[in-house]
Amino acid sequence: MVSSSRGAAELVDELGRLLLGAPIPLSVRCWDGSESVVQGAPTLVVRHPRALRRLVYAPGELGLARAYVSGDLDIEGDVYAALSFPDRLPARPELRLDRAALARLAGPLLRLGVLGPPPAPPPEEARLRGIRHSLGRDRSAISHHYDIGNDFYRLLLGPSLVYSCAYFPEPTATLEQAQEAKLDLVCRKLDLQPGMRLLDVGCGWGSLALHAAARYGVSVTGVTISAAQAELATRRVAEAGLSESVEVRQQDYREVVDGPFDAIASIGMAEHVGLAQLPAYAAQLHALLRPGGRLLNHAIARGPAAGPDRPDPGSFLTRYVFPDGELQPLATHVRVLEEAGLEVCDVEALRRHYALTCRAWVNNLERGWDDAVRLSSPGRARVWRLYLAGSALAFEGRRVGVNQVLAIKPGLPGDDRVPLTRPDWSARAVRGAHQPGNGSAAGRRGGSAAAAGDPFVP
Structure with missing residues (x-):
């Protein structure tokens, strides 16, 4: 059983469909109080519009990681169930955004404060210099x-x-x-x-x-x-x-x-x-x-x-x-x-x-x-x-x-x-x-x- 209220959660569901080709099998609760509830599922908590902005600029694993590490995105409930949701999808697609489809969401994205300059990566992100596997870089x-x-x-x-x-x-x-x-x-x-x-x-x-x-x-x-x-x-x-x-x-x-x-x-x-x-x-x-x-x-x-x-x-x-x-x-x-x-x-x-x-x-x-x-x-x-x-x-x-x-x-x-x-x-x-x-x-x-x-x- 799935229920939802309109707002940011609806936008998250739509972005999820664009990324995954299927509904997100998780509950979602957003910063504006809107939510989408999947009974018995862990909850994806979107604490700030910046979490979605990170996905817009890095639509995949890196964007999700930056959102989670920064605290813009959180998980409530069984972390293993939350991380294993791709295994429950019809296929395991690579995360990607259709830019044309994304353009159709420009209005809601702008209204909810998602659009803006790319957020800085969390300080925990590594940026190495030098020749790969040299003594210094290692x-x-x-x-x-x-x-x-x-x-x-x-x-x-x-x-x-x-x-x-x-x-x-x-x-x-x-x-x-x-x-x-x-x-x-x-x-x-x-x-x-x-x-x-x-x-x-x-x-x-x-x-x-x-x-x-x-x-x-x-x-x-x-x-x-x-x-x-x-x-x-x-x-x-x-x-x-x-x-x-x-x-x-x-x-x-x-x-x-x-x-x-x-x-x-x-x-x-x-x-x-x-x-x-x-x-x-x-x-x-x-x-x-x-x-x-x-x-x-x-x-x-x-x-x-x-x-x-x-x-x-x-x-x-x-x-x-x-x-x-x-x-x-x-x-x-x-x-x-x-x-x-x-x-x-x-x-x-x-x-x-x-x-x-x-x-x-x-x-x-x-x-x-x-x-x-x-x-x-x-x-x-x-x-x-x-x-x-x-x-x-x-x-x-x-x-x-x-x-x-x-x-x-x-x-x-x-x-x-x-x-x-x-x-x-x-x-x-x-x-x-x-x-x-x-x-x-x-x-x-x-x-x-x-x-x-x-x-x-x-």
Whole structure:
């Protein structure tokens, strides 16, 4: 059942039909008090005529994003239901405006104050300069996303401070349990043993480095080009008493020269590299790895139904979330690793785990909304709400996935440690994540039986 009163809401409905080719399956309430009600549907709140003006000048994802981030547009009710409405349309068209049809609405647009000069973009919108994926521009892109306040990320991510896909041993596991299980899963796949050297590429706030040093007795070098991450990770290492085992550097992976390392982890970092740079990325990691050493490349991938990835300067993710970020299909990641001379020995898809992770992050954000706004900005909190809820739907809808690719640098003849059968890393990871004594001094030095055991043994 649909009811409406005349006014701005009627104009929004008409613009929706022009953009989508079908009625908007959401309730609408506008600044002038008019509304269009769809029973049981979330409400799109148009707080200012400027929201429609943004759509007139940028009729698509960018205009909608600017309206939402600025607060000119809001969502009341289930954010997932609101963001999934395109899936309920007869087709999934690209948002566009027919200029001739728009001209016929000039009278109502003028009367309601919609027409006027283009509004300035919200300050949260990224505008990068320089050569794409140069060292300087990459630092600016990373700073835009990560250097917005460690306290904000602590609220969003929880105590683990892990900003990548968790590993849920069961759907009811807490986010902290799932993140600990993921860290242990990575360590077991890398077959970490006491005394090894581990390179953590894109180490974030140091959680994997801390886990690997404390539980497996390895020496860890973590690199990140985020100043905020490097500062907090270094502080966390000192507070854990692991400064002799863990070094955190504010450094680009291309600048690391002190190999070889026994193992390399790259978790949620390859998405920032760019397609053109992926071969050089794989070659650099190959050069830094000792013969017989292992690399775990954990990265988001475009779904099989997606077309070629061409960075869209007008997309919400490009302007507000990951400037210069690029997603490649799994096949591309496997190909570049193999072409660099690495042998791919295991691939595990974690798509459903990332959907659960994103929903857990949204829950953290919603529970701490007032603090999130205080620690960042209203616009920044809105960016993350839109980004994470949309990401959960994208993973659930198979539009994107995430994969762990384990590769080995071939060693000398006879030094072949690739297992004959696929190890049950998942079961070992769950037990390792919850075994008693892992926080003890013996556990921190890698002295526990599980830490020293061969992960290929069931």
